[in-house]
Amino acid sequence: MAGVGLGLPAAPERAPEWGHDALVVCDNLVRIYQSEGIEVQALQGLDLLVHAGEMIALVGASGSGKSTLLQVLAGVDAPTAGRARVAGHDLLTLTRAERLHYRRHIVGFVRQQTARNLVPYLTGREVVDLPMSIAGTPRGERAERAEHLLTTLGVAHCADRRPDQMSGGEQQRVAIAVALANAPRVLLADEPTGELDSETAQEVFDALRTANRDLGATVVVVTHDPSVSGQVARTVAIRDGRTSSEVLRADGGGATLGPAEEYAVMDRAGRVQVPREFREALELTRRVRLALTGDHVEIRSDGHRDAETP
Ligand SMILES: Nc1ncnc2c1ncn2[C@@H]1O[C@H](COP(=O)(O)OP(=O)(O)OP(=O)(O)O)[C@@H](O)[C@H]1O
Structure with a gap:
């Protein structure tokens, strides 16, 4: 409030610390x-x-x-x-x-x-x-x-x-x-x-x-x-x-x-572990394609590009 009275710019709002409301x-x-x-x-x-x-x-x-x-x-x-x-x-x-x-x-x-x-x-x-x-x-x-x-x-x-x-x-x-x-x-x-x-x-x-x-x-x-x-x-x-x-x-x-x-569980850097059975079923290996589609994210196989690349 004192800052407003002195004509100083308001301090930027800080996002609350992760887990601030957790015990x-x-x-x-x-x-x-x-x-x-x-x-x-x-x-x-x-x-x-x-x-x-x-x-x-x-x-x-x-x-x-x-x-x-x-x-x-x-x-x-x-x-x-x-x-x-x-x-x-x-x-x-x-x-x-x-x-x-x-x-x-x-x-x-x-x-x-x-x-x-x-x-x-x-x-x-x-x-x-x-x-x-x-x-x-x-x-x-x-x-x-x-x-x-x-x-x-x-x-x-x-x-x-x-x-x-x-x-x-x-x-x-x-x-x-x-x-x-x-x-x-x-x-x-x-x-x-x-x-x-x-x-x-x-x-x-x-x-x-x-x-x-x-x-x-x-x-x-x-x-x-x-x-x-x-x-x-x-x-x-x-x-x-x-x-x-x-x-x-x-x-x-x-x-x-x-x-x-x-x-x-997604960690704070956005990493998610895809279960092994999903990876094996779709042959998801080193690289995958991600797409944002409406309300969900798709993960697709890269289509074996490594094998095709000369
Ligand atoms: N004091 C210690 N010194 C060295 N290694 C340890 C010590 N305590 C635990 N570890 C190692 O840390 C790892 C995790 O052990 P922890 O006891 O936390 O596992 P856990 O999930 O509780 O297993 P369990 O269900 O068998 O009790 C194991 O590899 C264990 O050998």
């Missing part, structure tokens, strides 16, 4: 591991946006980079390059103290190994109390929240049991309560149903959904289990350290989801 932003994220002189590119320029309130599944072949991504988002592992921001926290520039705060308050984490999520000698109530106690939450508030979480996640009966007195599914639901103790914005779960039979896996998945719908956490769950990825509105596939495709299902409310529609 989780991964932009061209790279993580390179060096082991014994060999470089492994676990993440190779991964783009991903997750909005507040979403619950998404991450799927992909073994070694595609899913766990690496989750470790980065958990603030456990630092990316090599790119941008990673969660709830306004830039994960590349966190100081030690900020990282501690981030891991305590902004994200919660549930691992596959049920036993590793809990403490063998603590009861359900005590283990949910622990992160709140470390964070300095007053005793009365802690007791109330632990009770609320255990009840909402269907494991109130585990309040006085130690892990060896709980089933695998109960251990995982208590672990979800622990991860949510300090009311994080994001709940990350790495194969949380990997060690469980299908009925128990469903109970754990339902607890994750409760965390998302009733307890306000945005949920990112890595899974190999098609019955889990089939129950979320958005499944993101990772291939070779990048997001490659997404399956979206319209959320019909309640437990019902609409039919799945698969989408290819």
Whole structure:
């Protein structure tokens, strides 16, 4: 406004930053591991946006980079390059103290190994109390929240049991309560149903959904289990350290989801991976013709021009 009064030209409007309205932003994220002189590119320029309130599944072949991504988002592992921001926290520039705060308050984490999520000698109530106690939450508030979480996640009966007195599914639901103790914005779960039979896996998945719908956490769950990825509105596939495709299902409310529609992911430079079966069916190789036709883009074979050119 002052500029107008002084007769100065208005500053040009800047386009909002990519992902400015997302809770989780991964932009061209790279993580390179060096082991014994060999470089492994676990993440190779991964783009991903997750909005507040979403619950998404991450799927992909073994070694595609899913766990690496989750470790980065958990603030456990630092990316090599790119941008990673969660709830306004830039994960590349966190100081030690900020990282501690981030891991305590902004994200919660549930691992596959049920036993590793809990403490063998603590009861359900005590283990949910622990992160709140470390964070300095007053005793009365802690007791109330632990009770609320255990009840909402269907494991109130585990309040006085130690892990060896709980089933695998109960251990995982208590672990979800622990991860949510300090009311994080994001709940990350790495194969949380990997060690469980299908009925128990469903109970754990339902607890994750409760965390998302009733307890306000945005949920990112890595899974190999098609019955889990089939129950979320958005499944993101990772291939070779990048997001490659997404399956979206319209959320019909309640437990019902609409039919799945698969989408290819276009990166910020406009690159799209054409599935191998499409490439092979039309012999799409090095060069293709692109045409903008009304509301879609056509990709055609180059017609083997290389072979014809003298
Ligand atoms: N600490 C590490 N040091 C060296 N290489 C690593 C390290 N962690 C992961 N990698 C490598 O990075 C790549 C991605 O691994 P990551 O564990 O993220 O894959 P993933 O998709 O989670 O696989 P899985 O489904 O088997 O758990 C793999 O090639 C893996 O060997």
